[in-house]
Amino acid sequence: MKKYIKICVKRAWLLLRWLILAGGMGILLGLVGGLFGKSVTWVTDFRNTHPWMLYLLPLAGLVIVGMDRLNPYKGGTNRVLESIQSHAYIPLRMAPLIVLSTVLTHACGGSAGREGAALQLGGSLGGTAGKWMKFDEYDHRLMIMCGMSAGFAALFGTPLTATVFAMEVISVGMMQYAALVPCSVAALTAKQTAELIGAYGEHFLIEQKVAFDLKNAVLVVLLAF
Known part of the structure; x- marks a missing residue:
């Protein structure tokens, strides 16, 4: 009986620990990711009202290349994924560099998505937090996944997608179910x-109503393949 109680207490403490860690990561990435998203929106609106910003794109490219040289650990998003798979080091400097380069690209009319930036931002902060707290390889990997989920959810407002994406992107065909609760808490909090x-988050309004009939159902199934 005592052994059973000890196991229950240990599992309860483990759950509480990860709720706190994931919640803290969600708050951090919610603030950083939210400000990052607002910055991208603001510079995009500014560029739309000031078309001359397009002429600064070559200069922005040179600045971004210069900033990239400040990071000796290349790889971007692939580096984040490698850190989960093989415990590769993720430098903290990746976070400000990806934020500045993405904002600068959007400001000057360049083409850059925010998905990779969200993963690099979250992975960098999550990996750094795990390193500072001297986590073992398993917990460090979970912390990075929490950061990825939180960063994605903060930018796009889609916590469910962020959770599933972080769990399945690590290895094709496999789901990291142990990360379900931490990643969900981090994403929702963020x-x-x-x-x-x-x-x-982003909202796309569909003005035309699409009937869910047999024809459309078959088309959706075919598109899924």
Whole structure:
């Protein structure tokens, strides 16, 4: 009986520990990711009202190349994925560098998505937090996944997608179910935190209603393949 109680207490403490860690990571990435998203939106609106910003794109490219040289650990998003698979080092400097380069690219009319930036931002902060707390390889990997989920959810406002993506992107055909609760908590916390500072996810309105009939159902199934 005592052994059973000890096991229950140990599991309860483990759950509480990861709820706190994931929640803290969600708050951090909610603030950082939310401000990052608002910055991208602001510079994009500024560039749309000031077309002359396009002429600064070559200069922006040179600046970004210069900033990239400040990071000796190349790889970007692949580096984050490698850190989960093989415990590769993720430098903290990756976070500000990806934020500045993405904002600068959007400001000057360049083409750059925010998905990779969200993963690099979250992975960098999550990996650094795990390193500072001297986690073992398993917990360090979970911390990076929490950061990825939180960063994605903060930018796009899609916590469920962020959770599943972080769990399945590590290895094709396999789901890291042990990360379900931590990643979910991190993603939900990040989304709520980002919204508290006025950073809401992307919304795409479908003006035309599409009937869900047999024809469309078959087309959806075919597209899935």
